[in-house]
Amino acid sequence: MHPRLSVDEYTKGILAGDRNTLSRAITLTESRLQEDKILAAAILQNVLPYTGNALRIGITGVPGVGKSTFIEVLGKHITSLGKRVAVLAIDPSSKKSGGSILGDKTRMEKLAHDPMAFIRPSATGLSLGGVARSTRESMLLCEAAGYEVILIETVGVGQSETLVKGMTDFFLLLMLAGAGDELQGMKKGITEMADMIAINKCDGDNKAAAQKAMAAFRNALHLFPKPESGFSNPVVCCSASEESGIAEIWEHVQRFHEITSENDFFIKNRQLQSLEWMQDSVRQMLEENFYDHPDIKRKLTAVRKAVTKGELLPVAAAQQLINLFVKRTI
Amino acid sequence: MHPRLSVDEYTKGILAGDRNTLSRAITLTESRLQEDKILAAAILQNVLPYTGNALRIGITGVPGVGKSTFIEVLGKHITSLGKRVAVLAIDPSSKKSGGSILGDKTRMEKLAHDPMAFIRPSATGLSLGGVARSTRESMLLCEAAGYEVILIETVGVGQSETLVKGMTDFFLLLMLAGAGDELQGMKKGITEMADMIAINKCDGDNKAAAQKAMAAFRNALHLFPKPESGFSNPVVCCSASEESGIAEIWEHVQRFHEITSENDFFIKNRQLQSLEWMQDSVRQMLEENFYDHPDIKRKLTAVRKAVTKGELLPVAAAQQLINLFVKRTI
Structure with missing residues (x-):
């Protein structure tokens, strides 16, 4: 991967229609690195009006x-x-x-x-x-x-x-x-x-x-x-x-x-898609945060086992895990 | 609705095959009251082995x-x-x-x-x-x-x-x-x-x-x-x-x-269903907790508006809201 450009350089390059800069910005959206994600988000917010x-x-x-x-x-x-x-x-x-x-x-x-x-x-x-x-x-x-x-x-x-x-x-x-x-x-x-x-x-x-x-x-x-x-x-x-x-x-x-x-179907459909994208992102991020939480990670295997064996009601199991996760949130 | 019985009375009545107690317990599972939900959960955990x-x-x-x-x-x-x-x-x-x-x-x-x-x-x-x-x-x-x-x-x-x-x-x-x-x-x-x-x-x-x-x-x-x-x-x-x-x-x-x-398809399917039930419950509870959170409630309308207008990227909007929700969790 090329060395990164600055947010401004990416933005200007893209808006000027430069194919190479566009390609490199797309590569950022594919990256798993946190710093690339932050860079991509900043570029996207910059170009959003266009x-x-x-x-x-x-x-x-x-x-x-x-x-x-x-x-x-x-x-x-x-x-x-x-x-x-x-x-x-x-x-x-x-x-x-x-x-x-x-x-x-x-x-x-x-x-x-x-x-x-x-x-x-x-x-x-x-x-x-x-x-x-x-x-x-x-x-x-x-x-x-x-x-x-x-x-x-x-x-x-x-x-x-x-x-x-x-x-x-x-x-x-x-x-x-x-x-x-x-x-x-x-x-x-x-x-x-x-x-x-x-x-x-x-x-x-x-x-x-x-x-x-x-x-x-x-x-x-x-x-x-x-x-x-x-x-x-x-x-x-x-x-x-x-x-x-x-x-x-x-x-x-x-x-x-x-x-x-x-x-007006066109614009309404776009708006609906944006809201659904937001909702899907919320759901995905919630689940990521949940399943990555150290308390959940520690408990999950045992809880899944109890559920599979029929010893614990699935909804009760979910509630137990949620209580672990949410107790420090609200 | 009849006055509630005790968890033990419900449990014994159901296990004895008493239709009236069964009916009343089912009514508890349909209730929106928190106390009924807790009662239903306790009965269910009791009868689970049966x-x-x-x-x-x-x-x-x-x-x-x-x-x-x-x-x-x-x-x-x-x-x-x-x-x-x-x-x-x-x-x-x-x-x-x-x-x-x-x-x-x-x-x-x-x-x-x-x-x-x-x-x-x-x-x-x-x-x-x-x-x-x-x-x-x-x-x-x-x-x-x-x-x-x-x-x-x-x-x-x-x-x-x-x-x-x-x-x-x-x-x-x-x-x-x-x-x-x-x-x-x-x-x-x-x-x-x-x-x-x-x-x-x-x-x-x-x-x-x-x-x-x-x-x-x-x-x-x-x-x-x-x-x-x-x-x-x-x-x-x-x-x-x-x-x-x-x-x-x-x-x-x-x-x-x-x-x-x-x-073994029968038992594997049951186990899969239980795990999916747990996962669905987790997702539902996460979303309930999220959308009921006072900080989210306060922000959501404005954020949705910005997303609909195309001023805010849906995934950035989701991240903003998640940061509000999770900041006290991890």
């Missing part, structure tokens, strides 16, 4: 759906319209494999060399909560550096979509045609979260199947209640490799932005 | 699926086999309407008059968390009073099934045949939670449709990964009004119990 202006888009889909190619093509489309785009990722699997999504930069070579684009792989070695925090903060730093569209990639398994949904304005689900693929490996309930479904790889021999899947999803979505956003979730086909359907998808995103800006 | 021996079954399904009739018929079947059964409910809607599921006792008249059965409607006027806590504690009290099967009814909307799933050994989903009914109003992901699906109202003109739905669900479940329990989730048809298919359902439950007792 954040919030980007359109934040979450993109999910199972491995193999073609997310990287799709994001590269969508990103190129957006920069061709004169907008600066940043690509981030939340990838819980990066912890295990060491290789994250986006990690293989060659997969997005064209976009990586586009001066209007900034690509940052998912942080490795952090917990999912840590990655989420770092991605949220990185997003704000990218906004302060002048990026107008943020694409956040995730995989369609586990809790990561809920996290991405909670930090983006628009949530796009990429799918493949094919019996059962909709269910296998895909977290249930995810179609409900999506603002739009795109069936990818609608090309060649796969075209008919993709169009059939599109029709099936359109039918299925009629069964769901109308989204709060006021925007009726479209289901479309696209082919990232043939670059077809991409402009249409971007138009839908634009229309979503217009509709939700008019009906 | 709990855990019942088979705990959660039953869910959308309104109209025929849950009450089904539970009455299943309950009668169980008592006819010489087993004592208790019926409880978690019903978030009871708060609003005043009339809870199970509230209309006439709906289960036969079971209500069965000396081998005990029916207790969902508590009213409590939060969902409060109902969950009270139902968990009521379940233990019923077990101590000698009930060998606990049926916990809930409705297939909102968070209540997750709660019921987290406190039962077996989770039964009741469904109806009919296009789209599977999705409308039903929380997504619920089929994944179920250990068994029963298509009810498989009678008269509805029989063919019910059997078709059964086949469709059997096909769909093949797409899901094999359950951890080692028990392949059956999909069956039944008719509560014609009392058909009920014995078969009970046999499946028995087989689940055998299989999961042999492969």
Whole structure:
């Protein structure tokens, strides 16, 4: 890691759109060191007035759906319209494999060399909560550096979509045609979260199947209640490799932005997300303080054992521990 | 409310299987009064060694699926086999309407008059968390009073099934045949939670449709990964009004119990549930203590406002509040 800059140097560099300073500030948000955390917090508070202006888009889909190619093509489309785009990722699997999504930069070579684009792989070695925090903060730093569209990639398994949904304005689900693929490996309930479904790889021999899947999803979505956003979730086909359907998808995103800006859903959703972020942070910090407390650490194993054996009521066990923790607080 | 008994009187009455004492003890678990809570905790700790021996079954399904009739018929079947059964409910809607599921006792008249059965409607006027806590504690009290099967009814909307799933050994989903009914109003992901699906109202003109739905669900479940329990989730048809298919359902439950007792899933699941109950209680108590703290109360509105306006980073806001709360702890 480079030597740190001063808070002022980071702030000025980011606001000037300097990619190197931006990168180094993002690295701070990924650090576990207390001094880096304090530095990151100060930078974030400084740039806060310059954040919030980007359109934040979450993109999910199972491995193999073609997310990287799709994001590269969508990103190129957006920069061709004169907008600066940043690509981030939340990838819980990066912890295990060491290789994250986006990690293989060659997969997005064209976009990586586009001066209007900034690509940052998912942080490795952090917990999912840590990655989420770092991605949220990185997003704000990218906004302060002048990026107008943020694409956040995730995989369609586990809790990561809920996290991405909670930090983006628009949530796009990429799918493949094919019996059962909709269910296998895909977290249930995810179609409900999506603002739009795109069936990818609608090309060649796969075209008919993709169009059939599109029709099936359109039918299925009629069964769901109308989204709060006021925007009726479209289901479309696209082919990232043939670059077809991409402009249409971007138009839908634009229309979503217009509709939700008019009906105030956009701003209300942002405010709600901020409050939830605060609430989640409070909960996380409370639990960290609790489970790190020396008295709790000393007692926890014995208490868990008594609970597991059925000797102590779980709620009574919790109360005992809480009494230890709170006695010096109130 | 009756005047309270002593902890010893409650304990002895419950262990002797006295229904009136059991009822009054359950009322204590529903109380918001601190003295009642302390009393309930003492009784629970006393009877704890006599709990855990019942088979705990959660039953869910959308309104109209025929849950009450089904539970009455299943309950009668169980008592006819010489087993004592208790019926409880978690019903978030009871708060609003005043009339809870199970509230209309006439709906289960036969079971209500069965000396081998005990029916207790969902508590009213409590939060969902409060109902969950009270139902968990009521379940233990019923077990101590000698009930060998606990049926916990809930409705297939909102968070209540997750709660019921987290406190039962077996989770039964009741469904109806009919296009789209599977999705409308039903929380997504619920089929994944179920250990068994029963298509009810498989009678008269509805029989063919019910059997078709059964086949469709059997096909769909093949797409899901094999359950951890080692028990392949059956999909069956039944008719509560014609009392058909009920014995078969009970046999499946028995087989689940055998299989999961042999492969240790049963006991491991119970232990996990106890630890999760403890962890949830810790989290809930931490948050209660936090948000009730006078310093936090004084600051919270202003902080939330600054966060909503985008003047303060949510995670920085959380840190500020946590510092107020924890400063006297460590």
